[in-house]
Amino acid sequence: MAYPYLAKDFDEKYDSGWVTVPNSLWDNEQAKGLYQEYIDQLAYADGLGFDGSVLNEHHQNIYGLMPSPNLIAAALTQRTTRGKIVILGNLLPLHLNPMRMAEEYAMLDQMSNGRLIAGFAPGGGPETFNYDVPSATSREKFWEAVDLIVRAWTEDGPFAHEGRYYPLRYVNPWPKPLQKPLPPIWIPGSRSASTLVEVAKRGFSYFLSSRSHGGETHKAQQQFAEILAQHGDSYQPSRFGILMSAYVSDSDRQAREECEEGVWYFLKNCLKGHLRREGRQLTFGPGVPYIPAPAWREYLKGYKPGRPLLGDVANWEELDASQSIIVGSPETVYRRIWKIVEQSKAGNLLIQFHIGNLPAELTRKSTALFARKVAPALRDDSLRFFEKHFAVAAKEREAGALP
Amino acid sequence: MSGRLLEVNQRKVWILEDGNGPPLLYLHGFADVHSVKENWLPFHERLFSHARVIAPAHPGCAQTEENWDVGSIEDVVFHYLEVVDALALKEFDLVGACVGGWIAAEIAVRHPEKIRKLALVGAAGLFVEGAPIGDVFMMAQPERGATYVGLRSMLFSHADLPKAVEFFPDGRGEIEDELRRYQMLRFSSRIGFQPPYFYNRSLKNRLHRILAPTLVVWGEDDHMVPLSHGETYARSIPKAQGIKIIKQAGHSVHVEAPDLASPIVSDFLTDR
Numbered sequence: 050m051a052y053p054y055l056a057k058d059f060d061e062k063y064d065s066g067w068v069t070v071p072n073s074l075w076d077n078e079q080a081k082g083l084y085q086e087y088i089d090q091l092a093y094a095d096g097l098g099f100d101g102s103v104l105n106e107h108h109q110n111i112y113g114l115m116p117s118p119n120l121i122a123a124a125l126t127q128r129t130t131r132g133k134i135v136i137l138g139n140l141l142p143l144h145l146n147p148m149r150m151a152e153e154y155a156m157l158d159q160m161s162n163g164r165l166i167a168g169f170a171p172g173g174g175p176e177t178f179n180y181d182v183p184s185a186t187s188r189e190k191f192w193e194a195v196d197l198i199v200r201a202w203t204e205d206g207p208f209a210h211e212g213r214y215y216p217l218r219y220v221n222p223w224p225k226p227l228q229k230p231l232p233p234i235w236i237p238g239s240r241s242a243s244t245l246v247e248v249a250k251r252g253f254s255y256f257l258s259s260r261s262h263g264g265e266t267h268k269a270q271q272q273f274a275e276i277l278a279q280h281g282d283s284y285q286p287s288r289f290g291i292l293m294s295a296y297v298s299d300s301d302r303q304a305r306e307e308c309e310e311g312v313w314y315f316l317k318n319c320l321k322g323h324l325r326r327e328g329r330q331l332t333f334g335p336g337v338p339y340i341p342a343p344a345w346r347e348y349l350k351g352y353k354p355g356r357p358l359l360g361d362v363a364n365w366e367e368l369d370a371s372q373s374i375i376v377g378s379p380e381t382v383y384r385r386i387w388k389i390v391e392q393s394k395a396g397n398l399l400i401q402f403h404i405g406n407l408p409a410e411l412t413r414k415s416t417a418l419f420a421r422k423v424a425p426a427l428r429d430d431s432l433r434f435f436e437k438h439f440a441v442a443a444k445e446r447e448a449g450a451l452p
Numbered sequence: 453m454s455g456r457l458l459e460v461n462q463r464k465v466w467i468l469e470d471g472n473g474p475p476l477l478y479l480h481g482f483a484d485v486h487s488v489k490e491n492w493l494p495f496h497e498r499l500f501s502h503a504r505v506i507a508p509a510h511p512g513c514a515q516t517e518e519n520w521d522v523g524s525i526e527d528v529v530f531h532y533l534e535v536v537d538a539l540a541l542k543e544f545d546l547v548g549a550c551v552g553g554w555i556a557a558e559i560a561v562r563h564p565e566k567i568r569k570l571a572l573v574g575a576a577g578l579f580v581e582g583a584p585i586g587d588v589f590m591m592a593q594p595e596r597g598a599t600y601v602g603l604r605s606m607l608f609s610h611a612d613l614p615k616a617v618e619f620f621p622d623g624r625g626e627i628e629d630e631l632r633r634y635q636m637l638r639f640s641s642r643i644g645f646q647p648p649y650f651y652n653r654s655l656k657n658r659l660h661r662i663l664a665p666t667l668v669v670w671g672e673d674d675h676m677v678p679l680s681h682g683e684t685y686a687r688s689i690p691k692a693q694g695i696k697i698i699k700q701a702g703h704s705v706h707v708e709a710p711d712l713a714s715p716i717v718s719d720f721l722t723d724r
Contacts, residue, residue, distance in 0.1 A: 174593070177645075178589075178590060181645065181646040181647060182645075182646070183641050183642060183645040183646050184638075184641055184645065185638050185641050185642050186520075186523070186642070189520075326594075326596060326597035326598075327596060327597075328595070328596070329590075329593050329594070329595045329602070330593055330594045330595070331593055334592065334593040334594050335592045335593075335630075335633060335634045335637050336588075336589040336590060336591070336592035336593040336637065337589070337593070338634055338637050338638035338641055341518070341638075342512065342518070342631060342634060342635050342638065345631060345634050346627065346631050349624065349627050349630050349631065350627065352624055353624075354594075354597060354598030354622070354623035354624045355596075355597030355598045355623065356597075
């Protein structure tokens with residue numbers, strides 16, 4: 050849900066697409082109807098048979114115009130009837146009282162007739178600056194909030210919560226979620242072992258927020274599987290999700306021609322301040338010191354200063370190699386995503402179809418082509434593949450939990 | 453180097469101690485011993501001839517154990533009251549730079565009887581309307597890959613000053629130096645990332661409680677804690693001896709101009 054109306058010289062003129070990007074650039078004339086269009090696109094995708102729509106929370110940026118994904122989710126409860134509504138996720142440390150999120154999610158679960166997938170995240174560097182979230186305590190605060198919400202959903206209230214960050218005398222949400230014992234919970238992360246452990250301990254699903262795929266994605270899956278095993282659990286594809294962008298058209302050449310402007314807009318503008326070395330890197334660095342010092346020492350050992358990030362790719366070939374934005378004919382897109390699925394064993398593919406300033410009609414065309422010509426084969430093949438490798442997957446097929 | 457771990461209320465505190473004379477407790481800032489350098493800076497060494505300089509590393513800095521209970525300046529002050537007791541200091545000189553200066557002022561308003569003389573160098577801690585303390589955390593995020601021009605500009609008079617580049621190099625410096633810088637940012641984020649941003653609105657009206665003769669030292673071009681903060685300290689502390697402004701120096705005046713800053717402090721402490 051990017052802001053698509055930036056001038057061509059944005060990258061030259063501005064340091065960042067996040068936090069300090071001047072909001073005088075917002076143009077009401079052009080942006081009139083923008084939210085309606087984005088909601089329409091999501092409802093359209095639901096009609097095409099996607100398993101769900103994914104929303105996320107970001108603040109003060111041009112990358113994602115959803116400071117409150119719950120508002121868009123509320124709209125979707127009224128515009129869709131079948132697909133899941135995935136919010137990935139509410140950024141808990143940004144809110145004064147996590148019970149507000151417990152309440153809103155419960156409302157959304159009721160309003161959608163039990164279609165909510167509840168995601169929670171601690172927020173990244175930009176949000177840390179936007180909302181004054183002290184990094185050193187944000188993880189501890191985050192998990193206290195998650196556990197409080199789970200308890201509020203699964204235990205009868207009123208009860209008192211004697212927490213360090215959110216002491217509350219009367220925990221008693223009205224309503225509770227419709228799904229029992231509680232909606233599925235997804236947690237995004239960028240391969241930090243401590244997050245994987247916390248997710249495994251609680252039986253949640255993990256979503257890898259990295260946008261590039263290859264060996265690292267495979268390693269993340271292996272690591273998650275090992276950690277699950279250490280916690281007496283076993284890896285299932287439904288517990289793991291990955292993120293990518295895709296654009297499909299009739300031929301490889303046409304696909305690239307149609308989406309190239311949108312792709313560069315996304316890489317150069319939307320990722321500036323987040324996944325680019327140009328400007329100021331807000332997402333990760335010593336100014337948001339959320340990992341303890343010993344972990345930072347380990348990070349420093351492998352740190353290559355100034356290494357290019359996704360938004361720094363110099364040309365289309367480098368972009369292709371990153372396996373981040375998959376562009377081509379239905380056959381090409383199928384083949385390339387299938388390779389990622391095989392390697393990552395991820396059961397949940399989160400695919401961004403609207404890329405940067407991609408025109409609405411092209412977004413719909415690509416989304417529809419994907420639904421008709423790519424998704425069916427991906428579904429069938431991944432089911433066969435997962436059934437062969439994971440015992441429980443067959444049961445999940447009956448339950449319809451896999452894509 | 454003569455470092456040691458001091459046991460303080462069941463936590464380990466890393467301490468450097470050197471010199472001869474009355475005890476002087478030094479509380480560090482960002483460009484400083486413990487927060488970048490493992491060892492003393494020339495600024496400190498020049499004080500050794502007439503003071504026993506004791507420099508503890510803040511909680512979570514250098515080899516001092518991290519303390520998850522630190523969430524406010526009050527917690528830091530109590531931590532240092534324990535340190536002072538563990539060192540059996542009854543009366544001592546207190547010198548602090550930047551965040552260390554803030555902690556020093558907060559200790560002095562609570563226990564004026566313990567402080568013989570107080571020196572504040574580019575001290576944070578005050579709220580001065582229209583003159584906010586700079587956001588060191590935003591500046592500590594890498595620019596253009598891995599340069600720290602913004603951070604150096606904030607902490608020094610100029611980003612390209614050799615000392616500034618030595619303390620905060622572009623790219624990745626020595627891992628142990630990088631780690632100390634990170635630890636200092638992590639510690640200070642606990643008391644200054646969220647509002648109040650390195651200040652305590654109540655501090656100004658408490659400064660009159662300080663009994664000790666006080667020296668206020670500031671860099672003329674302080675880009676982190678504006679000069680007006682130093683002027684406010686100098687105006688509000690009863691026995692403050694005005695403000696010593698060091699020309700052409702920035703926030704880290706003790707690093708940029710030790711030849712000037714160190715004698716000013718030692719002359720003050722020895723009544724020369």
